[in-house]
Amino acid sequence: MTPALNLFSDSYYTARHRFLTAARANGFPVETTRHPLSPDFPAEIATDTVRVGPAEARHVLFISSGLHGTELTTGSGIQLGLLGEIGDWLPADMAAVFIHAVNPFGSAAMTRTDENNVDPNRNNLVSFDALPENPDYDTLHDALCPAVWDGPVREAAEARIAAYIEENGFESFSRNVLAGQYSHPDGLFYGGRERSWTIANLADTVARHGAGAERLAIVDLHTGLGAYGALEVIRRDTAPRAGADSSAIRHVACDVLDDVDCPEPPIKVILEFGTYPIGQVVNNHRADTWLKFHGDLHTPIGRRIKAELRDALFCDDPAWLEAVWNQGEAGTRAVLDELSRSPSPAAD
Secondary structure, eight states: OOOOGGGOOSHHHHHHHHHHHHHTTTOEEEEEEOOOTGGGGSSSSEEEEESSSTOOSSSSEEEEOOOGGGGGGHHHHHHOOOOOOOOHHTTTTTEEEEEEEESHHHHTTTTTTTSSSOOGGOOSSOSSSSSOOOOEEEEHHHHSSSSSSSSHHHHHHHHHHHHHHHHHHHHHHHHHHHBBBBBBBBTTOOSSSSOOHHHHHHHHHHHHHHTTTEEEEEEEEEEESSSOOEEEEEEEESSOOOOGGGGGOSSSGGGGGGSSSSOOEEEEEEEOOOOOOOHHHHHHHHHHHHHHHSSSSSSHHHHHHHHHHHHHHOOOOHHHHHHHHHHHHHHHHHHHHHHSOOOOOOOO
């Protein structure tokens, strides 16, 4: 069996245990931040941070997983593999900081969002005083998130969505839905009305570990956009690729690097691994949102929705896993190499 296939786990709890075991086996210290709702779960849920490299590094690379809970097992597998080899890559003046399960609630509950249905990757606003508007989403909210998941109500909802796509095109639909919205707390891609625990904790971690560095970089690991098994590199430090599904997404988590005072601008990269067509993935999130507000997890339909959501964001297929690991390793190495080429400060 290819070793890469052994990196990936079946749940947050297994992934966390393996990540912590590997960190300790390599002699890396672990910093744990317990989630406030941890007592509501069968075992502790937390964000675990591991730093490899000097305490006063000139360059710091962050590698994060599980910002969206449904994507944790993929990101964790890549982090697990990197833990065993990144020490050999690092220049003497660089540190790598692994942030495992940025959103531990979503990771443990197998849902994209946090405990308040907030999408952390739409929640990183400078101010919540004047929230962005998304009139296209507002028009479709009741259809995207119907109160009934079958029968005539659901059929009417699908007809409204189909009519919108017929008039405006699927690309417009996907961009407007993915952009995020701030008007419907029970809706899709909801950005919230205040900074979430997830983003506050991430910002604090980045600020502490990035303090004193000359330049920071982040590799944020995600799944769900793009062709099956293919890597889409999304740069948040340059203009987005025209027409990309991600081009309209605002207020993303990796922009917390902008808050750290460094002489050089940060490198901000999202590694996005494709699973299934975006329409299918959005429908899986729609079903999970219905389950969250109107359904019951402990029923056949509830269990089916969770299983289908898991499979939509993590493809337990040897070819997919091999491709994800190889591209994740290479993508992280590319960002590390870019960071290591950052210019040295001018002499006084």
